[in-house]
């Protein structure tokens with residue numbers, strides 16, 4: 001059974017809503033560290049990230065641009081930039097097996113098939129010199145050994161499924177002939193085509209208007225209901241997160257600074273960064289005025305400050321924040337905040 | 352922001368059709384994709400026009416036409432009084448200096464082999480008189496700082512930055528020549544909301560200080576509302592509603608606009624199971640074969656016979672103070688939370 005300590009807080013505990021009773025989550029990232037060797041020095045992109053995902057569940061990953069959301073996802077997929085990238089510590093357990101200890105050929109069996117990913121840069125993920133139809137068909141031929149004709153038929157089906165108008169006619173078009181949102185939908189269609197157990201969707205809907213976005217999110221929810229696919233949704237869109245997430249982790253400077261069930265985060269954020277994010281959303285009563293924005297600049301990953309990475313920008317900062325790194329304090333059974341002053345943040349007193 | 356000045360951008364009956372080809376080896380043309388199909392509007396100095404619409408409706412194509420990056424099939428685009436559609440060589444170069452663009456996609460639009468400093472400074476290579484050589488590095492660093500990046504990053508390469516950071520590199524480059532018009536195609540959708548707020552504040556500040564005019568394409572309706580003086584709603588190559596922000600959001604008259612606003616996700620999970628949305632029936636029609644009459648009729652719950660027979664023009668309609676293109680335009684309050 002599972003001898004390792006569960007990620008904190010333990011998401012694997014029985015969930016009354018879903019009736020998940022297993023002790024081993026579908027996917028568990030545990031104390032993951034990722035660094036990149038660059039000419040300027042070592043970039044510490046991920047510094048001890050833990051999160052976990054159960055079947056059918058949607059985990060939203062929020063956070064600062066550059067906080068390590070995509071790098072964490074790349075580590076799960078096993079596609080980090082070699083040779084600069086290094087994983088000095090951590091585990092990524094998929095149905096109990098540590099992916100980081102698997103040999104490359106075993107890993108390739110998982111990648112794309114059992115754990116699939118929609119890349120943030122959907123536009124460059126498609127090869128510009130091949131037609132879109134042939135790229136989708138190629139996937140079916142390689143993974144499922146389909147004939148060319150069957151694979152093409154499946155490709156049309158797939159494009160229909162994500163509402164590409166006139167799919168059959170456009171099979172032989174090249175990626176640049178599709179709009180940004182269409183390419184994004186094609187990537188989503190390809191990712192779910194092989195019925196993965198885990199889908200990592202990195203900013204899957206940035207190029208989509210809200211009506212198509214709603215349809216795509218509904219399609220993904222349907223797949224989740226039918227097959228129990230777990231989804232890690234990396235996004236900046238707090239509206240989408242509010243709509244579909246079960247639980248949320250918030251990242252800052254390569255760490256998780258808050259984790260909680262979706263309703264708790266929006267009602268009462270427990271970390272000053274999360275609070276700042278929620279206050280930055282444009283609302284109609286701020287029209288014509290400056291938007292609230294967290295002041296200062298993101299931390300330098302080449303030279304992380306001691307103490308709390310958010311301290312230089314934090315309205316709640318006290319003297320000890322710049323010297324003692326806050327652990328992920330436990331708040332109740334489903335919640336954590338990496339802020340020494342989470343009580344004050346929760347109360348909404350000062351700051 | 353009050354925009355009362357002269358029109359810096361005049362767009363008339365703008366059309367762009369792409370050839371639709373068939374066959375993997377011998378490509379023969381079998382029709383056209385009507386990406387932009389007759390669009391007209393003005394943009395005044397210091398004004399922001401927001402553009403929203405369904406994915407694939409022609410927004411990016413419109414942006415490229417405005418920039419002279421695509422040649423129009425028909426119609427005209429005048430930038431500060433000068434026609435861009437048939438400008439060539441030095442002429443085109445001169446017009447381009449007054450209109451710059453921030454691209455939708457920061458990954459493919461940044462050359463991976465160039466340093467960030469070279470990317471942002473590239474416009475100075477194309478327009479050497481814009482900044483003296485000795486001053487360029489300092490300017491590039493100031494631009495980096497302006498968009499919230501570290502000025503010491505000039506020697507790093509695009510792949511060493513996160514998606515959001517790369518988006519800001521694109522914005523910095525767009526500002527390098529201090530243009531009069533900035534066309535922004537999804538400039539903030541890759542950014543977290545706090546940096547997004549910084550960029551929006553930055554764009555607003557530049558507008559106040561320099562009188563910049565923006566064409567601002569985005570899917571985030573609350574961002575568009577915040578930044579825009581007027582908003583245009585596109586559907587399948589057409590502008591179907593155009594008005595001041597308060598009119599579009601408060602009194603939308605076109606059924607598509609109403610459906611769009613009702614689908615906007617609200618950043619509050621409470622009551623998410625009960626939220627009323629106008630769910631559009633059917634799939635978006637192909638721009639290669641748009642419906643007759645009103646292009647929205649195949650998905651519209653109000654459609655009557657006339658909608659298939661006669662194209663509704665973008666004009667003032669009874670009971671509204673802004674233009675819409677629907678035979679049955681009627682103000683309908685869909686989104687109390689906006």
Ligand SMILES: Nc1ncnc2c1ncn2[C@@H]1O[C@H](COP(=O)(O)OP(=O)(O)OP(=O)(O)O)[C@@H](O)[C@H]1O
Nearest residue numbers: 036045065066067068069070071511512513514515
């Ligand atoms: N190949 C690389 N070499 C050096 N640094 C890298 C590399 N890839 C990523 N980084 C750095 O790691 C950090 C985390 O990047 P990551 O792409 O995970 O950010 P993110 O949270 O996904 O941000 P965004 O929301 O903007 O996409 C960034 O500071 C980035 O510059």
Ligand SMILES: Nc1ncnc2c1ncn2[C@@H]1O[C@H](COP(=O)(O)OP(=O)(O)OP(=O)(O)O)[C@@H](O)[C@H]1O
Nearest residue numbers: 177178179180181369386406407408409410411412
């Ligand atoms: N170079 C091209 N060749 C052929 N068709 C094209 C080309 N560029 C765009 N199109 C087509 O024109 C239509 C409009 O595309 P455009 O990129 O302008 O849409 P968009 O409104 O920007 O969409 P999105 O919101 O998804 O970015 C689409 O059907 C697209 O496939």
Ligand code: SF4
Nearest residue numbers: 645648651658677678
């Ligand atoms: S003109 Fe007709 S079809 Fe078009 S939007 Fe109006 S009611 Fe619907």
Ligand SMILES: [Mg+2]
Nearest residue numbers: 069070120514
């Ligand atoms: Mg990312």
Ligand SMILES: [Mg+2]
Nearest residue numbers: 180410411455
């Ligand atoms: Mg576009």
